[in-house]
Amino acid sequence: MKKVGNHNSISRVLFLSLALLTFSFTSMAQDAAPAATAAPAADAAAAPAGGGDPVKGKELFNTNCAACHKLDGKSTGPALRNVADKHDKAWLVKWIHNSSEMIKAGDPVAVKLFNDNNKSVMTAFPQLSEGDIDNILAYTSQPAPAKSTTAAPPRTETAANAGGGISNNVILGALCVVMLILVVMLFMVNNVLTKVAKKNGLEIAEKPATTPIWVAFAKNQFLVLVTSIFLLLAAGYFFYGWAMQVGVDQNYEPVQPIHYSHRIHAGSNGIDCKYCHSAARVSKTAGIPSLNVCMNCHKNISEVSDTTATAEHSKAFYDGEIQKLYDAVGWDKAAQKYTGKTQPVKWVRIHNLPDFAYFNHSQHVTVAGIECQTCHGPVEEFELMKQFSPLTMGWCVDCHRKTDVKMEGNEYYTKIHEELSKKYGVDKLTAAQMGGLECGKCHY
Numbered sequence: 104m105k106k107v108g109n110h111n112s113i114s115r116v117l118f119l120s121l122a123l124l125t126f127s128f129t130s131m132a133q134d135a136a137p138a139a140t141a142a143p144a145a146d147a148a149a150a151p152a153g154g155g156d157p158v159k160g161k162e163l164f165n166t167n168c169a170a171c172h173k174l175d176g177k178s179t180g181p182a183l184r185n186v187a188d189k190h191d192k193a194w195l196v197k198w199i200h201n202s203s204e205m206i207k208a209g210d211p212v213a214v215k216l217f218n219d220n221n222k223s224v225m226t227a228f229p230q231l232s233e234g235d236i237d238n239i240l241a242y243t244s245q246p247a248p249a250k251s252t253t254a255a256p257p258r259t260e261t262a263a264n265a266g267g268g269i270s271n272n273v274i275l276g277a278l279c280v281v282m283l284i285l286v287v288m289l290f291m292v293n294n295v296l297t298k299v300a301k302k303n304g305l306e307i308a309e310k311p312a313t314t315p316i317w318v319a320f321a322k323n324q325f326l327v328l329v330t331s332i333f334l335l336l337a338a339g340y341f342f343y344g345w346a347m348q349v350g351v352d353q354n355y356e357p358v359q360p361i362h363y364s365h366r367i368h369a370g371s372n373g374i375d376c377k378y379c380h381s382a383a384r385v386s387k388t389a390g391i392p393s394l395n396v397c398m399n400c401h402k403n404i405s406e407v408s409d410t411t412a413t414a415e416h417s418k419a420f421y422d423g424e425i426q427k428l429y430d431a432v433g434w435d436k437a438a439q440k441y442t443g444k445t446q447p448v449k450w451v452r453i454h455n456l457p458d459f460a461y462f463n464h465s466q467h468v469t470v471a472g473i474e475c476q477t478c479h480g481p482v483e484e485f486e487l488m489k490q491f492s493p494l495t496m497g498w499c500v501d502c503h504r505k506t507d508v509k510m511e512g513n514e515y516y517t518k519i520h521e522e523l524s525k526k527y528g529v530d531k532l533t534a535a536q537m538g539g540l541e542c543g544k545c546h547y
């Protein structure tokens with residue numbers, strides 16, 4: 104009769120774990136469900152107003168007007184969305200063909216507009232036909248896609264997170280639970296089996312006592328000696344590795360006060376490194392550009408294009424970073440002028456040789472003609488700047504041993520080259536043979 108009881112306890116355990124399993128899987132399914140049903144709302148693209156062609160208008164607008172106008176928000180000129188509702192057609196044609204003439208002639212609307220906009224002069228466009236202007240106005244009369252563009256990026260982001268991140272975690276959790284159940288079951292089954300065996304009067308053979316392995320090991324002096332030598336060597340090796348990393352900040356990537364992306368500037372927009380780091384050509388340091396350099400472009404660029412946003416960073420995020428630049432230089436985007444209220448941007452320095460080492464950019468960039476990327480890596484792909492090379496002495500010396508000095512077209516070297524190439528009996532000299540290994544060249 105007691106056997107029945109034992110049988111019962113096994114089946115109870117099995118039932119319990121089955122229930123737990125199904126529970127964990129249903130909870131996983133529930134988590135996945137909302138992500139799947141959250142389908143994006145259809146973009147309701149309303150039909151454009153007016154007789155012109157908004158597609159052609161957009162093209163004309165971008166080539167002729169975008170330098171000074173945006174559809175929404177002030178630039179050099181006022182926002183142009185729905186400007187066709189503000190003035191009649193004949194007035195607009197006259198204005199676009201030659202606004203200065205209208206102002207001179209004393210047209211009251213034109214004069215007021217001119218005074219309201221800091222007396223900036225708008226370019227005259229006599230070459231635009233009435234048809235062209237119709238097209239432009241059709242483009243400016245298109246309804247703003249405001250809601251869908253501003254609300255969409257955050258929503259897709261959270262949806263992606265819910266779909267990828269959480270369900271992965273849930274699966275992991277479920278697997279852990281299953282493993283745990285299996286372990287518990289094994290343990291209980293083992294217990295039950297021993298109980299059954301005991302009840303039935305079976306003897307479970309005890310293992311004969313042997314000397315534990317560590318006692319045997321301790322008694323063998325040769326083994327102990329070899330092992331301790333091995334351990335000492337390994338410790339020494341790891342200590343050396345650790346000690347060599349002291350002061351080496353390879354891949355150091357601090358968070359900067361403005362999320363400035365080299366990928367977007369030097370990569371997608373192809374801006375030359377030396378436009379911003381102009382000192383690299385002529386002096387020891389490469390320098391970080393002052394914010395005035397940024398404003399050469401950013402007076403007009405207050406937002407990134409839609410295609411710049413990535414899965415990681417939305418357009419709203421990037422636009423917010425440009426706003427930080429404006430706050431720092433005190434630029435009022437709406438009024439298009441400086442307020443005079445500035446605050447410095449404290450960039451975090453990344454590359455930093457110790458004070459006892461001397462490194463000169465112009466020697467390497469201008470004289471040796473080495474690309475920035477040789478030392479700084481594929482900067483045009485870095486979303487955030489980081490230290491690519493180790494900047495150790497071994498790194499400098501290695502390159503000096505391997506790299507030939509560029510002699511052609513450098514008068515300064517002609518004489519030295521003749522003497523040294525005789526001395527070493529070679530055609531080409533490495534930086535090392537030129538003196539690039541002398542301690543004093545790099546150490547004060």
Ligand code: HEC
Binds near residue numbers: 164181222224
């Ligand atoms: C060089 C800069 C510049 C360019 C290029 C430019 N504009 Fe303007 N626009 C202005 C300024 C500045 C004003 C405000 C009036 C003033 O100060 O003369 C203005 C005003 C206007 C207005 C009146 C807006 C209102 O709110 O009443 C219209 C319409 C207009 N521009 C259309 C255009 C069109 C269309 C183009 C392209 C074909 C264009 N502009 C190109 C600078 C420019």
Ligand code: HEC
Binds near residue numbers: 378455479488
């Ligand atoms: C539009 C201006 C601009 C351009 C173009 C640009 N940079 Fe920079 N660079 C900056 C600014 C601002 C910083 C400081 C912020 C940072 O570290 O991200 C910086 C930082 C750096 C640093 C790290 C400085 C430190 O703190 O140690 C390196 C290296 C660098 N740039 C190399 C390059 C190279 C190589 C290129 C060309 C592929 C390039 N930059 C193009 C503006 C620019």
Ligand code: HEC
Binds near residue numbers: 406
């Ligand atoms: C030669 C022109 C130019 C200069 C100089 C320039 N930028 Fe930009 N910047 C751009 C353009 C163009 C974009 C928009 C890119 C896009 O939409 O693809 C941009 C985008 C940005 C963004 C948003 C994307 C990002 O990188 O996070 C920030 C922030 C920014 N700039 C900051 C700066 C700062 C700070 C400086 C000065 C060190 C600077 N820019 C100098 C042209 C320039």
Ligand code: HEC
Binds near residue numbers: 383391456473477
């Ligand atoms: C031969 C290797 C090498 C080349 C080539 C090189 N750099 Fe550097 N760069 C360094 C080293 C090393 C440092 C650290 C210097 C220090 O801390 O004194 C550095 C530091 C910098 C810094 C930050 C500190 C400073 O000096 O202002 C910037 C910015 C920079 N480099 C930009 C550039 C740009 C842009 C180019 C290409 C025109 C370039 N580098 C080419 C090795 C190099």
Ligand code: HEC
Binds near residue numbers: 467544545
């Ligand atoms: C990518 C290769 C490269 C790296 C990395 C490099 N150098 Fe150089 N270096 C050169 C070359 C090539 C020259 C020879 C330039 C010339 O024509 O004078 C040179 C020249 C020099 C000189 C002048 C030597 C002389 O005889 O006058 C000094 C000093 C120097 N490097 C220091 C450094 C230091 C410090 C580092 C490390 C932080 C370093 N270099 C890293 C390639 C490199």
Ligand code: HEC
Binds near residue numbers: 457494541542543
């Ligand atoms: C090509 C340039 C260069 C030459 C030549 C050079 N050094 Fe260095 N040395 C460096 C740099 C760069 C560092 C800093 C490395 C770091 O921060 O990890 C350094 C660091 C050191 C250190 C500090 C320990 C360390 O590794 O950080 C000592 C000591 C030293 N050098 C001695 C010498 C002696 C002695 C010579 C001549 C035989 C020499 N160096 C030649 C560039 C050079």
